[in-house]
Amino acid sequence: MKASLDKLNCIFCGMCGGICSDVFRADFDGKSVAMDKELSGELLASAKYAEAVCPTWAITIGNSPVVGNLTI
Numbered sequence: 638m639k640a641s642l643d644k645l646n647c648i649f650c651g652m653c654g655g656i657c658s659d660v661f662r663a664d665f666d667g668k669s670v671a672m673d674k675e676l677s678g679e680l681l682a683s684a685k686y687a688e689a690v691c692p693t694w695a696i697t698i699g700n701s702p703v704v705g706n707l708t709i
């Protein structure tokens with residue numbers, strides 16, 4: 638299971654990186670980005686917490702990539 642992040646919805650509040658810096662970090666374009674890594678255990682729990690608190694629902698934890706506002 639991996640994290641995906643819809644940059645179109647990211648307002649770069651910084652919460653995801655603050656909660657789970659092993660998965661989410663600032664990108665060069667002033668948005669956050671999700672690392673391409675398999676999540677399990679505490680890392681998965683932390684990433685799911687970031688998904689839950691993201692104010693713009695830009696984060697998806699799972700195998701479906703997010704494109705724009707659509708999860709495919």
Ligand code: SF4
Nearest residue numbers: 647648650651653691
């Ligand atoms: S919590 Fe959501 S809006 Fe905030 S930086 Fe992360 S992805 Fe962007």
